[in-house]
Amino acid sequence: MPQEHRLILKHADQPGYTPDMECYLRHGGYDALKKVLALAPKDLPDGKKVSPQEQVREDVKSSGLRGRGGAGFSAGIKWSLVDRRSGKPIYLICNADESEPGTFKDRQIIHKDPHQLIEGMILSCWANDVKLAYLYIRGEMPQGAKLLNKALDEARTKNFLGKNILGSGYDLEIYVHRGAGAYICGEETGLIESLEGKRAYPRIKPPYFPAVLGLYMCPTIVNNVETLCHVKHIVNMGPAEYAKLGTPNNTGTRIVSLSGDVKRPGYFEIEVGKVTLGELINDPAFGGGLREGRKLKAVIPGGSSSKILKAGETFKLNRKGPDGQMAKVDVSLLDLPYDFDSLMAAGTMSGSGAIIVLDDTRDIVETLANLAEFYAHESCGQCTPCREGALWMSKALHRMTHGEGRKADADYLLHIAQNIQGRTICAFGEAAAWPVLSFVKKFKEDFETKGAADEAKAAAKH
């Protein structure tokens, strides 16, 4: 029986669990902080000393933690890229700009267990010699911002923040910074520009890798809310024990946001790769299946930017056979383990962990038109292919959903999308192109039939 494994959300939904300091402390809160502050330097056989901070950074790397924001990049490696020799201050920013359509996991943490996030941030700041950090929360979460400010005040009162934290000599301040409704602020260099008080135009890489030239041109770490929470559990459990959760190269737990056409939409924390896409959709412990009489049409598996998967598709995955040898095996859509690597092997991504389910009553053209409108609205406007292309795609789809489609529209859409991806400063270009490319390629008949029908209707009028 597949089931949830709650690590981050262990307490969040328990009756009587409140977001205040006293409650968090009763549940072992800030013990991880006390633990790291008591760490001693480690002596290596070759006479070198490993600082406590370095030990924690090494632990995060060996835990296998991958970023939960979207890219799935190793958090430990991200930290190891930080330029520590520049002499400039190092900044850390928590990316709480949760805006990827379909995603609502960080909201749960912020609203129900803000201190867990703050402890994760303090640990991560301490491990990276950060003295000043920001919590960038999206503007549309005013209550969340208030809760976080209150929690930060409580943490200051207890001296978990501020000068000389718990007598350790370590100083740290964290401030909440509110966004103002722009999706592009979730892109880390766009977020940094926004935090500098500018329009959130992403920066070109190279040279502006945040680890070297981030906030105020200083080395900067940007981590997702859920990622930072995991750091606390890696410290508490130890990296080896933590890595036993999940599957190799896909360690730990992650919170999956499930929405769309299922009986029980909601958020579920699972061991990464231990539950399949089919179980998440159909099992009574998760989505509970589709509504009566409905059949699965497609799944958007990792936020709206991920490529859509069509019901009945099979994928070639590397699996260890009974002889211990790796071999390519056919795996059907619903049997795909929900993890970073399997979804990538299926030609899409687990992204922000947001699954949107579509049943057979849904019009695929209308669905894509909805998403295309989102990307047209959210393009920051900096790069021409994205600014113009996202709008062209949205206009074409608007036309198609208003009885003025053409049979050639399917290829027209593909043509535009292909000319956006790879031609922009940031990954928003791909995010806007991928839904169009995958929807149109996998459901080409739907688009062509609709276009042809509209053309026939228009011809009959003349």
Place this chain on the structure above:
Amino acid sequence: MTFAVPANLEAQLDELVTHYPQKRSASLMLLHALQEHFGYISRDAVEWTARKLGLQPINVYELVTFYPMFRQEPLGKTHIKVCRTLSCALAGSGELRTHFCSKLGLDAHKHAAQTTPDGKFTVEFVECLADCGNAPVVLLNEDLLPKVTPAQADEIVAKGKSK
């Protein structure tokens, strides 16, 4: 009427500026606070913010025009943001917004934010509010409402009218 920021608010804003090594960073937070107080960002508010942070007015104005949450005109007292994006759309947010519009005599075919002539309501379609499991959702001023039904929409309208 001359533009004046009350002393206690200005003190709060001065404190916000100290959160950042570079003053310009405080722009968004200052604009949020001014919008909360005045209801929108006027030309004067832009210029005041620019002076406060040692910037040119254009540096602030370009933020007001870039970030969707900032307004250059007064908003209705009851601000109804209906989520437009996919999961909410699948759960009927389009119909929900149309319902609000028709109840309030607004044009459902207009996409942009609309305010009723009496200044009581603003109805707006916004992009994903990050609560897709509770679709369709509405952000009512600062409160996020899950699974909003037409009956609840009527209640929101009735309450807003009596304000």
